[in-house]
Amino acid sequence: MSDATTQPRSNTSGGQTIRPDEAAHFGKLAKDWWDPKGSSAMLHRLNPVRLAFLRECVDMHWGGDISQRHPLAGKTALDVGCGAGLLCEPMARLGADVTGVDAAPENTAAAAVHADGAGLDIRYIAGEVGSLDIGTFDLVTAMEVIEHVADKPAFIAALAGRLAPDGLMVLSTPNRTPQSRLLMIGAAEGLGMIPKGTHHWDDFITPEELGALLDDAGLEMGEPRGISFRPDKGLHLSADLSLNYLVTARYR
Template sequence: MNAATINPQEAAHFGALAADWWDPHGSSAMLHKLNPVRLAYIRDQIDLHWHVDARERYALAGRSAIDVGCGAGLLAEPLARMGAAVTGVDAAPENIAAAKAHAAGQGLAITYHAGELAALPAATFDLVTSMEVVEHVTDPAAFIGELAARLAPGGLMILSTPNRTMWSKLLLVEAAERVGAVPRGTHDWDQFLKPEELTEMLEGAGLEVIDRSGLSPSAAKGFKLGGSEALNYLLAARWPG
């Protein structure tokens, strides 16, 4: 496959947020609240998939990982700290510049690319992640196909995305953008995917969905795993067999 899935308007929108991506109180504050919960899910799936002891610090030692739609590296850096050889790719050059600068400051060796996933050198990865990205591309099915093409045999793919429900329209789009919890124009509710739709795309790419979890608001922690999928959910997939 060699699909072009970047939406230039979306890339420009997120590129404009690059300067304060790492500020937990800035325009990406919601991502900073989401990230620990997403990381917990990713770690659980890594441990289950590769039979890793939950106490192991370097759960991805000797493995490769790619984070697609990596922004300024909010997920790529923790994956590197787990021992993975990490590649990050993002549509916005501004995000990649910020990601490279931050990783250098942390002493982390992460390979970053700006542009289409399909334009990267041919390679597959043990872990493929793409968080809150599929709802921003021009052709979700083609994008999922590109992700699948990057997944190595025996590998693990993890995705997260908002659900297309009335709750997500009210809370993630209308309320969150009105009060400034997320920047205006971040979400297009019509582009959200229901779990069944995303599952069908993954299966169409030859993958098998092995787990799904809701990601819902929590008064104590901001967000929590499990429970309702009405706002957001995570999926884990692999090659069958």
């Protein structure tokens, strides 16, 4: 059974990265996370793109069979900033033993209810990832999260501390470019496609900046892949990094 009330022992070495106002903003959206036409509609459109990238990276990292239905069988996975479990549930279906961590208790509660309804055994925890004594994981993901944290170096260090020595990390985040300011904030939030106040452009991080943070944490960043939008294709993986991008990281 999924457990949103799990309370692992605290690890005092973890730095504080949660912004209470950000946690409150996303906590208010908890009831709509699983509504593909609700406030998280854009995440539902984005999720297949993220999963395609994730599956490709998992197969490459562990040398799996691309036709295998459960490439994460026998692996542990941690999704940080998991929301109501939009990524956790597919990872569980790919065979992983999944833990989701989120700053908003409302989100982990909604995630646990949904996972139980789907018959998935996923552990959900509300809290600060760097302060939770939850061990290490083969796969660590944080999708659209780093732009919301208070201390980016501390957050990356906390993720690195949860990654097993031969593990794989996958991150996604908006790029800080004029295009992302215009389209992701001006257009998407202005037209109600994304809830207003979700993004703050000054907090977006470039691939170069993210690479430096990962390097400081002892990790090597893979080649970034962009997420682009075209009316005839929708959201899709691309070489264009101007709006949003995904990267892998692993220990050197």
